[in-house]
Amino acid sequence: MADLQDDPHADPSLPVGPGSVGIEDVSAPAAVPGALERAAELLAVHPVADGCNSLVWTLSQSPYHDIDTPDTGIDTDIPRLRAGGVGAQFWSLLVPPGRTREGGAADQVVSDTLELIDVALALVRRYPDGLRLGLTADDMMDARNKGRIASYLGPVSGATLTGSLGALRAFHALGVRILAPAGAPWAREGLTAFGHEVVKEVNRLAMLLDLTGCPPVAACQLAAASKAPVIVSNTGAAALTAHPDNVTDEVLLALRTAGGLAMVTFDTARTGDSLHAVADHLDHLRAVAGPECVGLGAAFGTEGATPRPTGLTDPSGYPRLLAELLERGWPESDLALLTWGNAQRVLRDAEFTARAAQHRRTP
Amino acid sequence: MSAAQRLEEARGLLAEHPVVDGHNDLPWALRNQVRYDLDRRDIGADQSAYLHTDIPRLRAGGVGAQFWSVYVRSDFAGDEAVSATLEQIDAVGQLIDRYPGTLVRALTADDMEAAREGGRIASLMGAEGGHSINNSLATLRALHRLGVRYMTLTHNDTIDWADSATDEPRHGGLTDFGREVVREMNRVGMLVDLSHVAATTMRDAIAVSSAPVIFSHSSARAVCDHPRNVPDDVLELLPVNGGVAMATFVPKFILPAAVEWTAAADENLRAHGFHHLDTSPEAMELHRAFEAGRPRPVATAATVADHLDHMREVAGVDHIGIGGDYDGTAFTPSGLDDVAGYPNLIAELLARGWSRADLAKLTWSNAVRALRDAEAEARALSASRGPSNAHL
Numbered sequence: 179m180a181d182l183q184d185d186p187h188a189d190p191s192l193p194v195g196p197g198s199v200g201i202e203d204v205s206a207p208a209a210v211p212g213a214l215e216r217a218a219e220l221l222a223v224h225p226v227a228d229g230c231n232s233l234v235w236t237l238s239q240s241p242y243h244d245i246d247t248p249d250t251g252i253d254t255d256i257p258r259l260r261a262g263g264v265g266a267q268f269w270s271l272l273v274p275p276g277r278t279r280e281g282g283a284a285d286q287v288v289s290d291t292l293e294l295i296d297v298a299l300a301l302v303r304r305y306p307d308g309l310r311l312g313l314t315a316d317d318m319m320d321a322r323n324k325g326r327i328a329s330y331l332g333p334v335s336g337a338t339l340t341g342s343l344g345a346l347r348a349f350h351a352l353g354v355r356i357l358a359p360a361g362a363p364w365a366r367e368g369l370t371a372f373g374h375e376v377v378k379e380v381n382r383l384a385m386l387l388d389l390t391g392c393p394p395v396a397a398c399q400l401a402a403a404s405k406a407p408v409i410v411s412n413t414g415a416a417a418l419t420a421h422p423d424n425v426t427d428e429v430l431l432a433l434r435t436a437g438g439l440a441m442v443t444f445d446t447a448r449t450g451d452s453l454h455a456v457a458d459h460l461d462h463l464r465a466v467a468g469p470e471c472v473g474l475g476a477a478f479g480t481e482g483a484t485p486r487p488t489g490l491t492d493p494s495g496y497p498r499l500l501a502e503l504l505e506r507g508w509p510e511s512d513l514a515l516l517t518w519g520n521a522q523r524v525l526r527d528a529e530f531t532a533r534a535a536q537h538r539r540t541p
Numbered sequence: 542m543s544a545a546q547r548l549e550e551a552r553g554l555l556a557e558h559p560v561v562d563g564h565n566d567l568p569w570a571l572r573n574q575v576r577y578d579l580d581r582r583d584i585g586a587d588q589s590a591y592l593h594t595d596i597p598r599l600r601a602g603g604v605g606a607q608f609w610s611v612y613v614r615s616d617f618a619g620d621e622a623v624s625a626t627l628e629q630i631d632a633v634g635q636l637i638d639r640y641p642g643t644l645v646r647a648l649t650a651d652d653m654e655a656a657r658e659g660g661r662i663a664s665l666m667g668a669e670g671g672h673s674i675n676n677s678l679a680t681l682r683a684l685h686r687l688g689v690r691y692m693t694l695t696h697n698d699t700i701d702w703a704d705s706a707t708d709e710p711r712h713g714g715l716t717d718f719g720r721e722v723v724r725e726m727n728r729v730g731m732l733v734d735l736s737h738v739a740a741t742t743m744r745d746a747i748a749v750s751s752a753p754v755i756f757s758h759s760s761a762r763a764v765c766d767h768p769r770n771v772p773d774d775v776l777e778l779l780p781v782n783g784g785v786a787m788a789t790f791v792p793k794f795i796l797p798a799a800v801e802w803t804a805a806a807d808e809n810l811r812a813h814g815f816h817h818l819d820t821s822p823e824a825m826e827l828h829r830a831f832e833a834g835r836p837r838p839v840a841t842a843a844t845v846a847d848h849l850d851h852m853r854e855v856a857g858v859d860h861i862g863i864g865g866d867y868d869g870t871a872f873t874p875s876g877l878d879d880v881a882g883y884p885n886l887i888a889e890l891l892a893r894g895w896s897r898a899d900l901a902k903l904t905w906s907n908a909v910r911a912l913r914d915a916e917a918e919a920r921a922l923s924a925s926r927g928p929s930n931a932h933l
Contacts, residue, residue, distance in 0.1 A: 241930070286619050286620050286623075286675060287620060288620040288623045288624050288627070288675075289619070289620060289623050289674075289675040289676075289677045289679075289680050292623070292677065292679050292680045292683040293677055293679040293680070295679070295683060296679035296682055296683065296928070297679070300928060338620075338624075340620075340624065342624070342628050343631075344624070344627045344628030344629075344630070344631035344632070345624050345627045345628070347627075347631045347634075348627040348630060348631060348683070348687055351634075351686075351687055352683060352686055352687065541631070541635055
């Protein structure tokens with residue numbers, strides 16, 4: 179029962195304080211005594227629920243990686259996920275722009291998605307000691323209690339849906355829980371009538387909408403149309419780093435209104451080249467959207483092509499990031515929301531909304 | 542025994558050994574007619590104005606298990622074919638959910654037996670044509686996970702890896718990838734359906750398949766020389782393979798006189814801008830107008846029985862079944878007009894001296910056994926082999 183004694187709410191007066199700001203050396207964030215240790219303790223109780231990892235696509239292209247052991251050819255493996263305190267992971271099933279299945283035609287986003295679902299299910303099956311398929315909000319804590327990383331499948335691309343919802347329900351039946359509208363004709367310049375139908379069905383199925391990459395107008399419409407909270411699974415603050423995939427303050431305010439979640443990526447191009455820069459983005463998101471609407475979505479899962487901020491080059495970097503946030507004066511309760519609580523709440527709210535909707539709507 | 546007594550006997554037999562029908566196109570008819578608006582085609586009540594199939598007639602026909610076809614048109618390709626197949630699967634799920642007192646989802650032979658015990662109609666799914674998997678074995682596995690338990694290797698068109706019976710051959714049967722598709726179907730436990738495929742494809746598939754194959758809706762070529770039927774040399778392979786050829790009722794395949802008439806009637810449909818397989822009320826109106834000038838040759842239960850007599854003789858009584866193709870064909874035999882007609886076929890076979898034991902195999906147990914054997918083979922194979930990642 180040692181965990182209970184580590185409950186951050188039991189001791190709010192830990193040595194986190196002023197004077198901790200402005201530390202430059204990433205390798206030594208523990209200038210505030212014990213910050214790194216305290217971060218590790220926090221993560222033991224409130225692990226990271228990470229919103230985005232593209233390992234599934236990478237494995238579909240390079241199936242020879244074995245993530246059971248440290249693998250230097252790739253930035254994600256189970257030992258490093260565990261070292262980083264990751265307790266839940268959303269595994270992206272998006273095909274990177276311009277890429278399609280080997281030997282395939284252009285017109286096959288549905289088949290490509292089914293291929294990635296197949297790879298993801300094989301991944302979860304192959305590492306039963308590390309990963310556990312997450313289908314409901316309860317599964318998140320359940321997997322955690324069993325010492326496994328809860329693995330949620332998604333997002334899949336909204337471009338797979340062209341005029342009917344049959345494919346969406348098939349994806350759901352196969353275990354997918356997140357849909358990303360970016361790039362879909364029904365959410366390109368605002369939500370079409372079909373787009374509204376998609377949102378209602380996503381709500382009815384207790385799936386999440388991932389607005390990453392949606393233009394601000396479409397993102398705000400989607401956030402308003404959805405009866406359940408939406409997420410932006412990997413992003414940064416456009417106010418700090420102008421990048422088309424970063425969220426504007428307008429979208430952050432929409433998320434704040436809707437109880438949604440902006441999850442910060444670790445990507446030099448979008449969040450700057452250091453751990454401090456990532457923390458700056460988190461500070462901004464928390465200031466604008468509120469502590470209930472911030473999360474983490476590093477978007478690891480690559481073979482090293484994406485430049486990463488110093489100190490956050492793989493999932494084992496989370497404790498360092500949390501130590502930095504402690505030093506910046508984030509209350510531990512906010513950190514618990516950031517890593518785990520907000521993601522848990524969003525999944526629960528989606529299920530609650532679905533139970534209500536299923537009384538009113540049929541497929 | 543009088544005709545009335547035979548019909549009574551047939552109904553009694555079907556109450557114990559109901560029909561497993563290999564192929565019914567109700568899902569496509571619902572898509573085509575009403576875009577799956579199940580309120581407008583409530584199959585809980587009589588739909589004989591629009592459909593061959595509804596629950597009262599399934600009950601009257603003594604149907605105990607139905608492979609609902611999740612067919613999509615053969616000229617669909619790529620994502621269009623896959624998406625439409627997913628929609629068809631979704632529609633079958635909605636049907637099952639809507640009539641829980643009558644229909645029950647079945648994924649295994651045990652599920653079929655349990656449905657029979659519980660007095661409900663076991664509802665299985667079969668995909669009709671390899672175009673539905675878009676050359677992707679992961680898509681094949683997805684269809685299996687979604688409940689599809691057979692796949693016809695082609696529909697009317699030759700695809701990248703298998704020759705169809707009704708199109709120009711391009712491969713001389715199955716390609717290497719086509720053989721890998723068959724092996725993967727064996728591994729996951731999906732029956733290989735050889736209706737619609739070229740005889741060369743039939744022989745290749747039986748040679749490579751380690752599990753029983755089926756013909757979900759095909760009759761005997763020796764009785765009616767049509768490429769959709771099974772040649773004798775292939776029927777002779779079934780005892781060793783363990784498979785089942787399920788005789789179909791489609792007049793244009795089983796009645797020699799109907800073959801030529803159908804070619805002309807199809808041409809008439811196409812000339813009026815319809816797909817020749819269209820069975821919408823508008824298309825049927827055109828057919829009736831065409832018939833006025835040229836009487837349609839009519840098949841009967843005896844026509845189907847002629848095929849079954851031959852198939853029993855060549856393949857053996859353990860390797861035959863029934864696959865009506867209701868709601869997938871514009872015309873049906875007289876007496877087998879809709880899904881209520883099966884007792885008439887059984888009565889005809891009783892008149893021809895078929896034993897009750899033989900009829901029980903025909904209607905129920907052969908098909909259940911084929912699925913059970915395919916499941917056993919899948920268990921054995923998946924213990925020693927992982928998923929195939931072969932690509933074309």
